[in-house]
Amino acid sequence: MRNNGQFSKRIKKRYETFWHDSQAEEIRNTPMSQYDSIEKWKAAPYWQRRLSNKHNAREFAKKNGCKVPDLYWKGTDIENLDFSKLPSHYVIRPTIGHSCNHVFVMDNGQNLFDKKQYSHEEIKKILKWEVTKNPVLEFLVEEFLQNEEGNYAILTDYKFYCFNGEIACLYAINRLSPKSGFGTFYDEHWNQLKKVQFNYPPIDNQKAPHCFKEMVETAKKLSKSYDMFVRIDLYATAKGCVFGEFTPTPSMGMNFTSFGKKLMLAYWDKYCYGYI
Structure with a gap:
């Protein structure tokens, strides 16, 4: 039941x-900005679908004065993701998806979600394959937020x-x-x-x-x-x-x-x- x-x-x-x-x-995948008017945000039937894109959701949260993680990189051109410019702790997640699929919570090379070590090339290979399957998919590289302690x-x-x-x-x-x-x-x-x-x-x-x-x-x-x-x-x-x-x-x-x-x-x- x-x-x-x-x-x-x-x-x-x-x-x-x-x-x-x-x-x-x-x-869902039309890029939106926190600076867009609320009329533009709502200028679509069931406009809330925009917010199922995680980058748009970030922008909407900022528009409402809420804090979001710092954004280090966004895009589909995975080859141009320069890991040398990232801190030792970061998070990678797709703009579309659920259940934490293809999310990397990286702590000095280890993904805390599966406790495995990944090289930069291994991560790139995985992300590239996902973009190949869905060309409108982007990946976000964000701040690894520290807990309250x-x-x-x-x-x-x-x-x-x-x-x-x-x-x-x-x-x-x-x-x-x-x-x-x-x-x-x-x-x-x-x-x-x-x-x-x-x-x-x-x-x-x-x-x-x-x-x-x-x-x-x-x-x-x-x-x-x-x-x-x-x-x-x-x-x-x-x-x-x-x-x-x-x-x-x-x-x-x-x-x-x-x-x-x-x-x-x-x-x-x-x-x-x-x-x-």
Whole structure:
């Protein structure tokens, strides 16, 4: 029963509406800037599709006054990516994709996500192959954000489930790798909630990050600008709350508990009634 019910159906309908459309890729991959007017941002049907491009999402977050990681390089011409100009710690991620696929969280040559060493040429070969398969795909090389203690480590994910400026819940995930970790759900006041999804085993005694107030304010601000339901991923870092990405169809609506489905639908019907 995890993948049935009205909430799952709404997410699947959104996915079909967003992406089973001849304009979808053009809308998503048209480059946008923080300096573009909001009218230009919204000058497309289901304009939120622009924000599924991770570079556009960065620009939109900056437009809303939110912090993002420093950007070292962006492009498709992987051969011209000069690793000699990068610091010893950096992150590579694609502008299109999900589930941390083709993400490198590099610490002195080691990808912390798979604990393997990579040469610069090995990374280039992988990135080039992905661009060959999808020519509109770009890669971002970004700052490796330090955690609140000032250390380089895989950051805790804070995933806020938001409805037009309102937070239904957040999922704090102590990540070990892209697909493993421990996580617990909270409300916007850091009160623990019942499990909303089955994704990760729960963990006790998590402490709210020092910048939690800023995170809540950021999630609400970005959610209000997004207009409809979205999951907003944020990080607690040495420089405060930093934006990660928007996820319009989290887990394709699957693996939600009975409590989670009821919670999502209650917020959707109250704050986003009539929205896809």
